[in-house]
Amino acid sequence: MRINSKRFAAGAALALVASLGLAACGSDDNGSGGGDGGDITVTFLPKNLGNPYFDTSDAGGEKAVKEFGGTYDEVGPDTAGPDAQVSFIDTAAAQGIKGLVVSANDPTALCDSLDAARDAGTKVVTFDSDTDAECRDLFINQATSEGIAKVQVDMIAEQIGDAGEIAILSAAANATNQNAWIKLMEEELKSHPDIKLVDTVYGDDDDQTSFDKTAALLADHPNLKGIISPTTVGISAAARYLSTSKSKGKVFLTGLGTPNQMRDYVKDGTVKEFALWNPADLGYLAAYATKALVDGDITGAEGDKFTAGDLGEFTVGENGSVLLGDPYRFNAENIDDFDF
């Protein structure tokens, strides 16, 4: 397994260094990726701008691009709508960008534009949230969907004593990643017969919408014991709501969050435990995978191997996907070891 807790901690420390010193990080090729990296233009297109998760993942991408001497850019919509990313893909293709790294708000809505970009010679790498496999060259997966689903169900089950009503506060309704995780969480809940999933709502990866949906969930379900929010935007908005409500400490909240956004809520007792991977490593890996495709070192076929700078060697798995590692649990004991 690529990420154990020690390695994760090392990665998080690197992320800290990266976020503090990005401007100073540009250097020449460290020799780990093959090719000279010259003129490799890589554009990152997150689900939306202004989301701290993508600020961190894309900073990891920028670090990698600077390491191999390429040119980095980040563009994206303000809101995480299904086709809000289309115009950015079209522009990147028109500019002749060599590699586009995308977290997709919808599995199919981007495909026509991505196909056109690939026909024009742009390598397309999805990361975090995939499109249909035929619309891209590679998908960089943060952790297995089964693992992400299981850790969230395990955490809520532990927190509510394996019994009671729960709800899910997700991101955008079409988000490929959240929808895959929700489906698998529903499967996983079958082994917890006393937990009842009573509602799934969508905060669109928008802070205020997620905050309002949390209030509505609590009003609509007076017996609610837990909320799972598999989105960093949702869980932090829900925690903010709960932290000043009478449900604090009574309705348990878990899901996927960043330590920096969740620290205060773990310390004030609103949240016991949540999970994530290292977003900076995810972006870093995606950038090196893009370089390997652009250099022609790999085509995205199963079994292809490439080196991703400090993270070492990776192998392309089934359906053109590359796995970063395991989700990691954050709680009062370890949260201060992380800064992202």
Ligand code: RAM
């Ligand atoms: C949000 C986004 C992203 C997801 C994380 C967990 O920031 O929806 O796609 O991976 O949460």
